[in-house]
Amino acid sequence: MATIDRTFHVDPATMHLYIESLGKIGWQDECGAVRLAYTPAWMEARKQLSAFMQAAGLEVREDAVGNLFGRLRGEDDSRTILSGSHIDTVPCGGKYDGILGILAGLGALKTLREQAGQPRRSLEVVALCEEEGSRYHATYWGNRAMWGMIRAEELDALRDADDISIGEAMRAAGFPPERYHEAARSDIAMFLEMHIEQGRILYDEHVELGIVEAIQGILKFQVTVHGRAEHAGATPMDIRRDAFQGAAQMALDITRQVEERGRPAVVTMGRWDVRPGGVNVIPSEVRFSIDLRHPDEATLRQLARVCSETCESVARRRGLEVTVEQIENYLPAGMDTALQQTLIASAKTYGASWKYMVSGAGHDSEQMSRHVPAAMLFVPSVDGLSHNPAEYTPIEDVVRGVNVLTATLYQLAY
Amino acid sequence: MATIDRTFHVDPATMHLYIESLGKIGWQDECGAVRLAYTPAWMEARKQLSAFMQAAGLEVREDAVGNLFGRLRGEDDSRTILSGSHIDTVPCGGKYDGILGILAGLGALKTLREQAGQPRRSLEVVALCEEEGSRYHATYWGNRAMWGMIRAEELDALRDADDISIGEAMRAAGFPPERYHEAARSDIAMFLEMHIEQGRILYDEHVELGIVEAIQGILKFQVTVHGRAEHAGATPMDIRRDAFQGAAQMALDITRQVEERGRPAVVTMGRWDVRPGGVNVIPSEVRFSIDLRHPDEATLRQLARVCSETCESVARRRGLEVTVEQIENYLPAGMDTALQQTLIASAKTYGASWKYMVSGAGHDSEQMSRHVPAAMLFVPSVDGLSHNPAEYTPIEDVVRGVNVLTATLYQLAY
Numbered sequence: 158m159a160t161i162d163r164t165f166h167v168d169p170a171t172m173h174l175y176i177e178s179l180g181k182i183g184w185q186d187e188c189g190a191v192r193l194a195y196t197p198a199w200m201e202a203r204k205q206l207s208a209f210m211q212a213a214g215l216e217v218r219e220d221a222v223g224n225l226f227g228r229l230r231g232e233d234d235s236r237t238i239l240s241g242s243h244i245d246t247v248p249c250g251g252k253y254d255g256i257l258g259i260l261a262g263l264g265a266l267k268t269l270r271e272q273a274g275q276p277r278r279s280l281e282v283v284a285l286c287e288e289e290g291s292r293y294h295a296t297y298w299g300n301r302a303m304w305g306m307i308r309a310e311e312l313d314a315l316r317d318a319d320d321i322s323i324g325e326a327m328r329a330a331g332f333p334p335e336r337y338h339e340a341a342r343s344d345i346a347m348f349l350e351m352h353i354e355q356g357r358i359l360y361d362e363h364v365e366l367g368i369v370e371a372i373q374g375i376l377k378f379q380v381t382v383h384g385r386a387e388h389a390g391a392t393p394m395d396i397r398r399d400a401f402q403g404a405a406q407m408a409l410d411i412t413r414q415v416e417e418r419g420r421p422a423v424v425t426m427g428r429w430d431v432r433p434g435g436v437n438v439i440p441s442e443v444r445f446s447i448d449l450r451h452p453d454e455a456t457l458r459q460l461a462r463v464c465s466e467t468c469e470s471v472a473r474r475r476g477l478e479v480t481v482e483q484i485e486n487y488l489p490a491g492m493d494t495a496l497q498q499t500l501i502a503s504a505k506t507y508g509a510s511w512k513y514m515v516s517g518a519g520h521d522s523e524q525m526s527r528h529v530p531a532a533m534l535f536v537p538s539v540d541g542l543s544h545n546p547a548e549y550t551p552i553e554d555v556v557r558g559v560n561v562l563t564a565t566l567y568q569l570a571y
Numbered sequence: 572m573a574t575i576d577r578t579f580h581v582d583p584a585t586m587h588l589y590i591e592s593l594g595k596i597g598w599q600d601e602c603g604a605v606r607l608a609y610t611p612a613w614m615e616a617r618k619q620l621s622a623f624m625q626a627a628g629l630e631v632r633e634d635a636v637g638n639l640f641g642r643l644r645g646e647d648d649s650r651t652i653l654s655g656s657h658i659d660t661v662p663c664g665g666k667y668d669g670i671l672g673i674l675a676g677l678g679a680l681k682t683l684r685e686q687a688g689q690p691r692r693s694l695e696v697v698a699l700c701e702e703e704g705s706r707y708h709a710t711y712w713g714n715r716a717m718w719g720m721i722r723a724e725e726l727d728a729l730r731d732a733d734d735i736s737i738g739e740a741m742r743a744a745g746f747p748p749e750r751y752h753e754a755a756r757s758d759i760a761m762f763l764e765m766h767i768e769q770g771r772i773l774y775d776e777h778v779e780l781g782i783v784e785a786i787q788g789i790l791k792f793q794v795t796v797h798g799r800a801e802h803a804g805a806t807p808m809d810i811r812r813d814a815f816q817g818a819a820q821m822a823l824d825i826t827r828q829v830e831e832r833g834r835p836a837v838v839t840m841g842r843w844d845v846r847p848g849g850v851n852v853i854p855s856e857v858r859f860s861i862d863l864r865h866p867d868e869a870t871l872r873q874l875a876r877v878c879s880e881t882c883e884s885v886a887r888r889r890g891l892e893v894t895v896e897q898i899e900n901y902l903p904a905g906m907d908t909a910l911q912q913t914l915i916a917s918a919k920t921y922g923a924s925w926k927y928m929v930s931g932a933g934h935d936s937e938q939m940s941r942h943v944p945a946a947m948l949f950v951p952s953v954d955g956l957s958h959n960p961a962e963y964t965p966i967e968d969v970v971r972g973v974n975v976l977t978a979t980l981y982q983l984a985y
Contacts (some may be wrong), residue, residue, distance in 0.1 A: 164905040356805025388957055389839035389862045389932025394830045402826055405819035406619025412816055416808045425803035427852050429845040436860040438841050448803045519806025542801055
């Protein structure tokens, strides 16, 4: 497929209106967008979205956990081509992460309905409930509900910072938690998601679109290093067992080895706790996090071994004790090849520059791809910003992405 | 001087009583000794000490800032040979750091008075007020008062965690702060201080006494490294500006260069603050402390240049910004050579093993040595513990030290 049949041009003013209207909801000065699951700001954003969906001529429906859908019914209504993303934000997030993918699906369906009429197959845009896991440790909550993957005990076990269970929060927001299983669906045929890149590759390289080949697998570890707390003045260097010096060596050695693998392997040590923390006391205990990502499972596991072996070997050489504990585990997710090709053909038809990318961040498409063919389209983030109130994608970059998504959905559904 | 004229044997039971009686005062379960300046525990410890001094036949006196003295008047009463240490502790300290030096001086003067009668020159034991700087940033407060080095504005400017000024605390404890200058003395001839080592050299090497040649100079720095906070998944390794990786490199490079200087050079990076601190966010800002010590001023300054140049060169190579700010500065202090020789002669007379040492920790002797000849005698700390409720020196090690101190004072005063 070199190019595709027909192009569409979404209205930039409409996309601008969508982004600014939703961007205001939950915005807090000196922080940014805060729309956590089941809070008033989240409810208000859904209400505004619902109004936009209705105005676009879509059939609006919400499910038992709070996912919100806008449907453009097809002649064959048995299966559904789904597009969208998540409506929740991180605390102090921006106007693009997540919500842009919903607005892109909405813009596409509005344009298709107006310019191409009823599709052969049904199309839906979805605002998924809770992807970030900001209020609850409930990453992909709405997404998992659609696949029947929520366990009843989670309703009480998942608690926010105020000890409110997710079940209580659902009830307060008008979603009786005991009905969670009604959110499961079996009619989804495929999923397409547009998202900001959340990195600086497209922006730095002046490439207009990213076609995601895979979402990296993520392994997270907590490393604890034990040494001996002693007086900074009275303990000669040659008899110290400084936990921080060992941990720093581990961090540098791990980074060097991951760098040697080249792109797209990444490793980050972002959280550090050094104790006792006195200026004049040799550190006796250091805890740090390792966040390791790679799109190939075998390589990811091999790099995980590099991490733990490096920690152990440094600890052994320095007379320290170390434990490496795995705290999270998401396997890599390949995006559907055929859908990637349709997206590329669409991009070419619009004359847009594109490149294959690996998504370093997790996305709803990662969960979707476990069940149905899924694909992702990235648009640039200025300066690579994300999870940041200053995140920004110029309207022409937004429109280009939505146009490519629209033409792709046309190709799939008409 | 190969040996000295006369030996004395202090009563181990008396020393044991002193240590245990004072050790109880301010002791908190699950913490340890807490005797912060001008608090009730500090007052109670002074009261107990005062009673012991009186029972030992000494003339007891306190000065305007709360230093407590026990005097054994000499035939020539014009100048005073002083021995002692500080009565305050760190929070959750032990029964030896500081207080043992006071009890050693008390045991020595009690023994001399009983066994040698009136000295030729006056002897005094002192419990100095506030050496650790635990309640106030007022290290060497009592010591400085004796040398007229307190500035009037400090009385209000120094504040504890509850915002109580040191002047208010003095008044509440019965020391009108406006009289602080009355604490100044001009009759001190020399100062001798016994102290636990606070390190593990004597303990590990089974050496009984340390003769301090010098107290290391201490330079403290705060280093701030700025990089760029970006998404841990979406940012390739080769375009990162990870502030922590740079800081870790600085820490290891500085340590290696100081290690290459060999003993007694020491450097410690004990306090770390890594921001924003998210598991999946590349660190953008790291602050860490450098505590650098050496007994030779020129070497200390040269190593300080190594620290700042290393930080700058690592930052330059990694595209980071760094500032290195000096936050404390104590110059090295040489102990008096003649007094060292007298201590050594005394140690030899008792058949005690000894070695020259450099004190890595600061001590009252450091301040004293700026004004009069000063000397320090170290006794071992089991496992090198200090600033720790478990710090411990066996009574036979205590008695050996006090005997050597007693014979030295005899040599100097009789």
